[in-house]
Structure formats: C-alpha cells, structure tokens
Amino acid sequence: MTTTDTTPTTTATTPTMPDFGAPTTDRTLAIICSKGSLDMAYPGLILANAALGEGATVHLFFTFWGFDMINKRTMADLKFTPVGNPATHLPTAISGMPGMTAMATHQMRKTIAELDIPEVPEFLEQIVDSGGHLWACRMSADMQHLSADDLYDGVEDIISASDFIEKTDGAQLLFI
Amino acid sequence: MSTTTIDGRTIHVDQEGFLTEPAEWDEDMARSLSALLGIELDERHWKILRFLRADHASTGETPTLRRVSTSLQVPMKELFQLFPTKPAKKMAYVAGLPKPRGCV
Structure with missing residues (x-):
C-alpha cells in the first residue's frame, strides 16, 4: 500500500452535484380545493x-x-372552527362554546404568520406569480350566483368539471 | 462527509451534492457552480446570492423563495427566470448553502 492516490471512494472524478x-x-399536478375553512x-x-x-x-x-378561497368577499376571512374537528383534541362540549371559532381562527392566523x-390572497398571488393556474368551478359559481367579477383576479376562468378534467389529462391529482 | 472536486478545488458536500462548508465558497466557486447548472451570473443573480449568504450567516437557515422575494422585493417570476425550474434549490446550490428547510 504505497500508492498515495487511493482517495476515499466518496471523492468522485465528475463533480457530485444535486440532481x-x-x-x-x-x-x-392537479389540485381540487373543495373546502373553505x-x-x-x-x-x-x-x-x-x-x-x-x-x-x-x-x-x-x-x-x-x-x-x-377565491371569492373576494370571503377569501381574506376564512375561519377555523374547532367544532367537530378532532385535530384540535378538544371535547365537543367545549369546542362548541361561543367565541371558540374566533379564538381558534385568531390563534391559527398568528401561528401561520x-x-x-402568507394569508390566502397573498398566497394565491404567489402561486400565480410562480406560474400556477387557478380555475373556478362553473357549478359552484352558478349555485352561489357569482361571476368572474366576484372572484380573485388571478382566476383564469370559470370552467366546468369536465373542462378541468380535460385540461389536466395525465396529471397527478389531489383532492382536498 | 463526502468531498468532490470542482474546477480543481476540493469541497465538502452532502449526499446530494450541496456544499456543507460555507467557508469553502467564494465568488469564483459560485461561477463554477452556476456553470454546472448552465446559468451565467449577472448582477441580478449576485444580488440574490449575496442576500442568501448574508441571511444564512445571520439566521443559520437558507432562506425560502418567499423570503428572498419579499426581502429583496424581487418578483417571484424573476426568481423563476434567473434560476429556472427549481429556483430555491438552484440558488442555494450556487450560494454554497444547504437547500432550504422551509416549505413556503
């Protein structure tokens, strides 16, 4: 063992670099957002x-x-309610008390900040700026009597469920 | 700890290849690392890289894209143009820092 060039095998001749x-x-990725809390x-x-x-x-x-999440009237004011939410680990009798939703919402906003x-509107802006596409569901718009003017400006269009499925052909899908 | 050789200089890297010793980085190293990514550094890149280095030195964490964007007032779109496809990881790599730990 007189050779000096037997360096550890971790030293590569071509640079080790992240893939x-x-x-x-x-x-x-197609993400269906169906909850407004x-x-x-x-x-x-x-x-x-x-x-x-x-x-x-x-x-x-x-x-x-x-x-x-995209309705201009509600998007900045989403609530977190502990009622019926097992994740809060609160007894139902307590989670349903007056003021609990306001308190839980305040606490969650603080933790997130x-x-x-970012808050929901700013987060949507960041997603659009990063190249993400936002689509509104036609049926939901009709049910709530809302038009494009009522929705966050970054929403590209109000489209049917089948249009969305067509647009995301071959995508991985998340339903939330 | 692994080492690798870039432009004749031996540096310490983690399993993925991110530099683990901030002191082994200098501006020449940044040019070598960016060349591996096919990125030619201009003043807009340098402004970001200097912020990453300074922020990491003071907080001990690699800043996330959002932190870079809000701290430097650089639009998110520009970050994606300067370090295409995977901006957060690419700018951390060129700055000789670990990849960001934060999600947002």
Missing part, C-alpha cells in the same frame, strides 16, 4: 407552491366550499 432534473419537467385551505396552497418550486405545472380547481406563510 436538478431536466431543464423542463412534464410533471403536472382556514385549516383546509392551506394544504392545497402549500403543496401547489412546493410543486411549482420543483418545476411542475400546477392547476388548482376551486369547487364547492373551496370557492370561498409567525412562520412567514
């Missing part, structure tokens, strides 16, 4: 944002209560 994948990716709005937004940051194409479809995670 950043192909310059463009054909991965597409504060705690159920964030998972879709966070995953959409993460997927965009990894170079994926992302389409979000807002339907049923998820419409509250402390982590420097």
